[in-house]
Amino acid sequence: MDPDRLCVVLVSTRNPLNIGAAARAMCNFGFHRLRLVHPYDPAFREARSAVGASSVLADAKVFATVAEAVADCTLVVGTTAIGHRQPQHPVKLLKDGAASILQALNPPSSHHSRVAILFGSEKVGLSNEDLSHCHWLMHIPTGDQQKSMNLGQAVAVCLYELARDTATPFPAAETPRASAEEVERLTAVLLETLHASEYIAAHSVESKEENIRRLLRRMRLSTEDASTWLGILRQVLWKLRSKS
Amino acid sequence: MDPDRLCVVLVSTRNPLNIGAAARAMCNFGFHRLRLVHPYDPAFREARSAVGASSVLADAKVFATVAEAVADCTLVVGTTAIGHRQPQHPVKLLKDGAASILQALNPPSSHHSRVAILFGSEKVGLSNEDLSHCHWLMHIPTGDQQKSMNLGQAVAVCLYELARDTATPFPAAETPRASAEEVERLTAVLLETLHASEYIAAHSVESKEENIRRLLRRMRLSTEDASTWLGILRQVLWKLRSKS
Incomplete structure (x- = not known):
């Protein structure tokens, strides 16, 4: 995907904070x-909300009409959180629409074709005139309780x-599991501790050796955590014995 | 998925507008x-930004500590836009983390188990102490240019x-394609127009009948649009003939 070919329009x-x-x-x-069609406040370039994005605001282009803002684009997509009762356009769910947009942005398509995504004003969204410049509409699936999204959140x-599937997952942290030998060593020290603390005498059934062995194995301990537990139990055992 | 079992914490x-x-x-x-752990501004319930969400703000619960806010939750997930150089926790990409959360919220799991998603403060995110209450972390895959997201946008x-795959796609609009007969009728009227306007005489190659036939078929017209074009061309043809 070539992000340079996507225009947010x-x-x-109305509110420069949303820009x-x-x-x-x-x-x-x-x-x-970033492209803006007659923004209400010409001082939008000073918006404090553009944390870390001052270069995007500085480079934003202002146009008088939608037609001029999308003139170099081969695909123009309108967004709607509301849905439209009498859709004049095909409406795609965001995830399906994004897949189509990514296809248009991918290298096999023409290198010079740009894609525009249009977002309407805070109060009324895109007008029918704005929408008539679009090839199709994209709908963020919001619920019935509150369909209309904040503009910055919708963007x-x-x-x-669009970026969702380009991210590489985090490598699983390297935490090797404890070996059977390490868990069995821990089991032995825990059983000693149960005897020394007289837990065994008070809870005859739960403390049966095989119950304790299963209890420790259900924990799926890492080598490191097994070692920490071993240290804790040895200290407790030492303290118990030094008291008696 | 039972949305009632998800808590946003x-x-x-600092900024009540973000709440x-x-x-x-x-x-x-x-x-x-919605649950809040020591919000900076106690007047957050009046935040104007909660368009259509006043009941959520009114019902929000305030806690003094993270431990109290997540006490009834069986899964506690921290969010991070930054990633962590030395992760003390497993970190999942948002899409993978959300899948795990949905599994925990789905009916087969215990009806009373709640899931908490924690979001940190605007400036510093979640502290190490906050994170120590979490089972794992979820990362929104932001790029290197600006990793840190606005809080409301991150939520x-x-x-x-989480809601992405529950939405039902829009039914494809019912726009039946024009039949071959309808397109052929249009082709005939277009050819007549090309003769009447003397386009044919001026552009001998492009106007060959089979080129025109292919041109119209590439348009993949609906019945309705084919009918509109037929009307337009008939009117043009009538005007051309009435002039000569």
């Missing part, structure tokens, strides 16, 4: 082409979905 | 149990991932 945004928040989310997920969720 | 949040934004995202994705992205 904010249409008629800053969108810029921050773009940086979080590795995108940087973050959409860009997260 | 915000630890030491409101988190509440709004919870409503967007169908969650409502939205995590809850979106």
